[in-house]
Amino acid sequence: MPEAQPSGFDSAYHAPVMWREVCEIFSSSSGVVVDGTLGGGGHTAALLSSNQALAVIAVDRDPVAIEFAGGRLAEFGERVELRRASFHALDEVLADQEVRHWMADRPLVGGLFDLGVSSRQLDDPTRGFSFREAGPLDMRMDPASGLNLADYLRQVDEVVLARAIAENGEPRFARTLARRIKQAMGAGRITTTSDLRDVVAEVVGRAYAGRRIDPATKVFQALRIEVNQEMEALEQLLEKIPAVFGPPARVCVISYHSGEDQRVKRAFAAMTDGGCRCPKDLPCVCGAQVVARRLGGMHRPREDEVRANPRARSAKLRAVEMIEPVAVAELRGL
């Protein structure tokens, strides 16, 4: 595993999480890796400097990330191709004429998806992700598409909002939070992210007394996931992996939230065991196929990484290697 920080390492925008483990996964690959979540370009820079046989198609839905990382990655010349897109449309990105021309005879050997938001997005108050300073009610990774947070909160049904908060952040107080947020929005009491934080703190503040986490953290996370339709994008991506990546490509996902990790775990399990539902002691008759093998189990960041970058603490990395499809019936010797 590489120890020295790679060329172009710069964590001012975002410190790449588990970059050593990511480089290790692609250390013997030769061809093109899709970095579907470019962010500040930390993982892409690490991959390109640790393995000269790699080139990267770097994708992000955030134009700020594309611009920043484009400058930072210029030293790698034509080994990087930037695309502004959502990773759920990865098949369309790869079908693009220019991308196909750029890939020429380089095979697609991998995909990296480092989910969620970057430190820059969280820390820039003008983007509306932060509750530490008053910012606009926005939270969109791609400011040109979808509803911003203000419109979402105005339009969403209270029950749907409660479910979103429960599933992605704060189950205990979800119904009260949804009611109070909708009331406060209706009364014009929430016009900035700090107004929203205050309403959340009125409901959950006492339960968080003495804890280091801000009472608004989980609700902001849940709203961000909804505004950006993150789970929908992830599900679409996971569904496309077997069609997009052929053997021996390796696919690596880093998640930060149990909703994300459960989806990744389920999708990877379906690829590595074929998703066969026939009883284990009987022949498989459902036609299930195994299309990948696991690369180790679930990996967590090292202690020294979490000390240096506390935002890495919830990271979970899972990786698979695509294989030639094998029928489950054949694996069971039938």
Ligand SMILES: C[S@@+](CC[C@H](N)C(=O)[O-])C[C@H]1O[C@@H](n2cnc3c(N)ncnc32)[C@H](O)[C@@H]1O
């Ligand atoms: C955790 S950061 C990635 C950081 C990056 N690995 C680095 O080393 O700097 C996540 C990035 O993924 C982007 N992102 C999230 N969901 C996306 C999607 N569906 N499609 C494309 N980009 C997405 C965000 O805009 C953000 O820049």
